[in-house]
C-alpha cells in the first residue's frame with residue numbers, strides 16, 4: 438500500500454490581498470508552504486507527495502520539500518481541478534485501494550496527532566474520512582439585506598477541515614462525476630457525498646486554520662511559534 442498526499446497549492450490567494458500567493462508568505466521566517474509540508478512529512482515521511490502548483494508559479498523552490506518521493510503537477514482552474522490533476526499524475530503508480538489524503542497548503546498548523554487519527558479513520562471507513570471541527574459559535578443565516586433571517590441549529594454542525602482521506606479509485610470516481618455533472622465542489626467530501634456515501638467526521642483541532650484572510654497570517658504565525666509549533 439502506498440500513501441499519497443495531494444496538496445493543492447495552485448491558488449492565487451486573492452482574499453489575502455498580499456503581494457504574492459499566500460503559500461509563499463513568510464511565517465517564522467519560512468514560507469507558509471514549507472511549514473505545511475514539514476507537518477505532513479513529520480507524520481508521513483514515506484508517503485508520495487503530489488504538489489499541485491500553478492503553471493506560472495516562479496516562486497516555488499524544491500528546497501521546501503522534505504519528502505524523498507514527490508512530484509510537481511500543474512494545478513487547475515479550481516481547487517477541485519487541481520486535486521483531479523494531482524490524482525491523474527499518479528494514475529500509473531496508484532492502486533485502486535491506496536489511500537489519498539488531500540490537504541490544503543494553506544493549513545500549516547495541522548497537528549501530527551490529528552493527521553494520524555484522520556489517516557486511521559480514512560483507512561477504516563469505506564466512504565473515507567475528513568477532519569472536522571464542531572461549530573462553537575451560534576450560527577446565523579442572513580437575509581438579502583444583511584439582517585438576520587434565522588438562527589441555524591449548530592447541533593451536528595461542523596467546519597470541514599483537511600486532510601480529507603479516501604481510497605484512490607473512489608476519489609477519482611467522485612471528482613470525475615462532479616466534473617461531468619457540472620457540480621463545483623469546494624472539498625473532496627462533497628463529491629463523495631454526491632455519490633450517496635457518508636464520509637466519517639473525525640473531530641479535529643480548531644487551530645488547524647486555513648490561512649485565507651490577512652488576519653489569519655498573524656494567528657498562524659503565533660500558533661507556529663508555540664512550543665512544538667514547528
Ligand SMILES: Nc1ccn([C@@H]2O[C@H](COP(=O)(O)OP(=O)(O)OP(=O)(O)O)[C@@H](O)[C@H]2O)c(=O)n1
Nearest residue numbers: 445446447448449450451452514515519542543
Ligand atoms: N485553482 C486552485 C485554487 C486553490 N487551490 C488551493 O486550494 C487550497 C484552498 O483554497 P483557498 O484557501 O481558497 O486558496 P486560494 O484559492 O489561493 O485563495 P482565494 O480563494 O482567496 O483566491 C489552497 O491551498 C489553494 O492553494 C489550488 O490548488 N488550485
Ligand SMILES: C[C@](O)(CO)[C@H](O)COP(=O)(O)O
Nearest residue numbers: 516541597598599623624647
Ligand atoms: C477544503 C476546505 O479547506 C474545507 O473547509 C475548503 O472547502 C476550501 O475552500 P476554499 O474556498 O478553496 O479555500
